[in-house]
Amino acid sequence: MSSQNNPTNGFNGEDSPLIQTKNLYKSYFNEGLETKVLFDINLTINKGEFVAIMGPSGSGKSTLMHILGFLDNHTEGEYEFHGKAARTMDEDMLAKVRATRVSFVFQAFNLLPRASIYQNVMLPLIYHPIIPAEERDSRVNKAIESVDLTDRTNFLSNQLSGGQKQRVAIARALVTEPELIFADEPTGNLDSASGIQVMKVLQDLHDSGHTIILVTHEQSTAEHADRIIELFDGRITRDTEEFKTRWAVDEDKLMK
Amino acid sequence: MLGIIIGVGAVVLMTGVGKSVEGVILGQIDFMGPQTMALFPGNEGPEGGNSSMRPDFDAITFSDTEALKTLTTVKYIAPVVFVPGNAVYGREETDPRIAGSTPEYYLNQNIEVTEGRFHDQKDEEASNSVVVIGSDIAEDLFFNQSAVGKRMELANKKFTVIGVLKPVGMVFFQNVDDRIIMPLSTAVAMTGRTYADMVSMQAVDDFDIAFEDVRALLRQRHGITVPEDGSTDNDDFLVRSAAQAEEILGTVSISLTVFITLIAGISLFVGGIGIMNIMLVSVTERTREIGLRKAIGAKRKDILLQILLESVFLTLIGGCIGIVLGIGLDFLISAAVNKVLSEYQFAISIGAIFLALAMATVTGIVFGVYPAKKASELSPIEALRYE
Structure with missing residues (x-):
């Protein structure tokens, strides 16, 4: 994992949870009008978890993922990553976190259309502050291999099918070996067969120790995860982890 | 783009x-030499003035040119007198620029002959009817046959060709290969002139000093007072040089x-x-x-x-x-x-x-x-x- 080969991480290390939010709120302001999107989000996610954030469209699940992935800022409350508050990070620090610790798989793939698979997967390494240039090639090839696209390495990304594109996007997310992979509706633009394939790749990643946060509105997709957090109108309405712990507490009470 | x-x-x-x-x-400047100077009668006058308003065409007399020879900062002083007229040989006729000047002219203009010789002091003393012709004239009148020794007519007077000049081409956008040069004394005899149309000369060493010397001498001889601003407004002559050009x-x-x-x-x-x-x-x-x-x-x-x-x-x-x-x-x-x-x-x-x-x-x-x-x-x- 990159946290081990990153001597200047500036984080509190492994004792703190990977992700912790305390009374997190998010509002958008448009021409002086405030639109509240997230209310009082309290969430702890530990390393190695496979979490699905579920909810209908407009529930705020994507916004929550963008905040957790350092693509967007929250309005109130605290978001701590390895115990370090996101609001204390400056622009360069945020760019560094995005480059080294988190990565994204988007619904719309967001590949560079006129670049080859190889170039697309290479892209994050260009901005990676630590991985040396001579390691790039082997890392790219390894990432492409892990999504089973080695025979198409030099294809342009606009020559690929949707499922293949999403696998390239996953390879791109893997290549820096981040601690945390965000997948935003990764099967949303895919037929069911490709969707199953992509979910299998994510499943394999989780099995090999990656922390994955999946955003989806489909129950069937969410069920791949170990833990499901449901959002509705910007509030957490269900968290299977909490349910488990609450259940455990109740069990304790029952035992007494 | x-x-x-x-x-x-x-x-x-x-x-x-x-x-x-x-x-x-x-x-071209190399060819003429940056030391070459020319003295003209008249003045452009104050800025915006017109030379035709001050017809000083006779301002530089031969006694002026003799006086210039006493200066140590200029050499090869060659007064030039232009002679109007056509050049005729047999049935061929051309309209050259005919000039009378002394042998020093050849020296300060850096010109050479391809055939024959320049005219010399003896021709000058005897006012001989001899000419040195430019390469274009040789071509037009003699069709590249040897011109030396041929007799041609200039302004209705017979002349013997003694030399042909090496082609030069354009000098300051003027063709100089169509000139004909005769002894100054011959030209003076033909035109009855007492003044020079221009004087060609070379600075011995520093051009600026030569320039000032020539100007001072002529101002003194012509009794010209220099205006307080030091301008050349009152002068009845102009000095020009290749370097100035x-x-x-x-x-x-x-x-x-x-x-x-x-x-x-x-x-x-x-x-x-x-x-x-x-x-x-x-x-x-x-x-x-x-x-x-x-x-x-x-x-x-x-x-x-x-x-x-x-x-x-x-x-x-x-x-x-x-x-x-x-x-x-x-x-x-x-x-x-x-x-x-x-x-x-x-x-x-x-x-x-x-x-x-x-x-x-x-x-x-x-x-x-x-x-x-x-x-x-x-x-x-x-x-x-x-x-």
Whole structure:
């Protein structure tokens, strides 16, 4: 994992949870009008978890993922990553976190259309502050291999099918070996067969120790995860982890 | 893009042409020698005045020219008297410029004969009817057959050709190969002149000192008072030199350069705005790409640099096209002018090419900054959401 080969991480290390939010709120302001999107989000996610954030469209699940992935800022409350508050990070620090610790798989793939698979997967390494240039090639090839696209390495990304594109996007997310992979509706633009394939790749990643946060509105997709957090109108309405712990507490009470 | 091409092309072309013209002019000055001076009667008068208002054509008398010989700073003093008339040989007739002058004339004009000899002091003393003719005259009247010893008629008087001058071509845009030179005494006898139409001479050493000496002597002899501002307004003569002509041409070439630089500057400015628009459109079109790059860890600086490099790349392409076009046009112009003026040689300025590339780069940077800054300040999530 990159946290081990990153001597200047500036984080509190492994004792703190990977992700912790305390009374997190998010509002958008448009021409002086405030639109509240997230209310009082309290969430702890530990390393190695496979979490699905579920909810209908407009529930705020994507916004929550963008905040957790350092693509967007929250309005109130605290978001701590390895115990370090996101609001204390400056622009360069945020760019560094995005480059080294988190990565994204988007619904719309967001590949560079006129670049080859190889170039697309290479892209994050260009901005990676630590991985040396001579390691790039082997890392790219390894990432492409892990999504089973080695025979198409030099294809342009606009020559690929949707499922293949999403696998390239996953390879791109893997290549820096981040601690945390965000997948935003990764099967949303895919037929069911490709969707199953992509979910299998994510499943394999989780099995090999990656922390994955999946955003989806489909129950069937969410069920791949170990833990499901449901959002509705910007509030957490269900968290299977909490349910488990609450259940455990109740069990304790029952035992007494 | 077009603006960049025009701007860079203009700079390359004009510096090339300028260099060629400079080569021609310097060649001519070299030929005459920068020490060559000429003294003319009359004065252009105060600025804006007109020489025809002061007809001092008889101002420089032969006693003046004799007096000039006492100066140690000038040598080869040769008074020149022009003789009107046609040159006739057999049925052939031509309209040359006929001048009478002393043998010193050949010395201060750096001219040579290809055939025969110059006239000498003996011809001068005896007022012999002999002439030295320019190469064009030899061609027109004698069809390149040996002209020496032939008898020709000048202004209805018989002359013997004793020499043919080596072809010179254009000197200050005037053909000098159509001249005929006879002894000064012969010309004076024909015209009854007591004054010189011009005096040709050379500075011995420093041109400026020679210039001042000649002026002081003539002012003293002509009783001219110098106005308080030290101007030449009251003079009834003019002194000119090759070096001065070079200066004047230098001034012309400087103003030409300023003009071209202005055109190039405007073109580059317009081109730069074009590049800025291209980059702004490109940034807008690629908003999602920029968002993605930021999402995977690109810093502001990375995006800024990327857009700037793209902008510089665009202007450099324009610059290279401009350089090729500029050199091509320069070559065509040279080929055309060379047919008329053989001294005009194709020339390009390597310095100008580097300057042009530098200008293209600077344009790319200056006009790329705004789009680059705009792109780098995009919020990653806003950019990714952009449709």
